[in-house]
Amino acid sequence: MREGSEPLLEIHDLVVRYGVATALDGVDISVRRAEMVALVGPNGAGKTTLLDTVSGLVAAAAGRIQLRGRLAQVPEGRRLFPEMTVEDNLRLGAWRVRDRRVDPVYELFPHLAELRRRKAGSLSCGEQQMVAVGRALMGQPDLLAVDELSLGLAPQVVDMLAAHLQDLNRRSGMAILLVEQNARLALDICSRAYVIEAGRIALTGPSEQLRRSPEVQAAYLGGAYEE
């Protein structure tokens, strides 16, 4: 079978429980190669649980996850190693792969090359997010999962990072799963989206179509969406 004809990530009927609480209840999601897909939903809907289950940090109670490639996650809150330098943070991202050269990341984010010897904990939130994205890229992923790219960042920084992700997707064909509370951003840069609510997929479809859905407009876009 030719590469690319199967989805890169296929999640079927996934159930995850924390004790008696059900965090995910029969979730189906798929991401094809070179696709940008958004997963939007309110706090506590199960977005991060979904990523953690795919990453192997959380065990599934039922269902099937098939990942045909490497996954790297940019975690919510960035979670850098604050006492280490930018460069050491980046290099640790390559733990699973042999190639630890950081130059490709510096080509993508030239500003990080200037900060390479700085402690990650001393950087601004936007710079830290760049390091977090760069660190995930060091794992040479086929699928980059970004958990809350925009959280706590100034709008112009978010726009810059979003442009970088789009560029990365266009140039290298890396698939991106963008997990966001900021539905406006997610629907703007991804071609397709899932809306998750209380552990279930409530809506799915092309971003264009979801943007026009009255439910999405009311719940996530603060009323009418403006072009």
Add this chain to the structure above:
Amino acid sequence: MSLFLQYLAAGIATGSTFALVATGFVVIYRVTGVINFAQGVFAVLGGFLAYSLLHAGVAHGLAEGLAVAVTAAIGLAFGLVALGRRGTPPLASLIVTLGLAIFSYAVVITIWGDNPISYEGLSGLLAVGGVSMQRQYVLIVAAAVATFLALALFFGRTYLGMALTACSSDQRAARLMGIDVWRMGLLAFAVGGALGGLAGVLLTPLQPVEFDSDVGIAVNGFAAAIFGGLVRPATAFAGGLVLGVAEAMVAGYFRSSYETAIALAVMLGLMLWQASRRGPTEE
């Protein structure tokens, strides 16, 4: 004055061994979240193993080195038992290390009996600035400093050491990188075993060890580690030196039976002073 300097030299030497034990506590705690109550056992086993190897005719240096290597392996084995299955809570592991420490008494008594042992260290005296001190003191301090520098290089410069540091910094992030935090915990236990063993082989020529000497060694090492909040190796190292010097002064000028009690009181006072400078915690 020269008496004071002699006590100081002795204190720095024993303090250096406390510092090694303390660093072992810190390395294991940072990576696994477990306070290893068997940390003093590594020192006792290091002393007994070196004693046996020396009696078997193995040369000095090699015997101590082999003893340290074996205590590293014992540390790994203790880690396997204490960390158990992935996801074992640190509190459960802590209780297991306590059990392992008690179990080790039976092992030591079965193999070596219940009499204290010692062996010759570096013999002779060395005069430094008009103060004569045992060569063994100089060896201990040099070995402790070299070990500390090597650890700093290992954790700060090598990829494996950085992965260990990552585990102690943020386990969730480390796991996302694909770092196996459980295996890193085992490695931390092996490093802790080696550090304890090294303290033991250096200390035994100065203070004979017996099966239950681990309590005194662990109490001193733990007090030094607490001085650094259990997470800062450099402060723990300094804590070990402060404790060693305080004990030597108490033993020299007052009574040796008070040394541990007074030294621990000094440590408590220092910690209270540290806490008052930091102010109340946010939690």
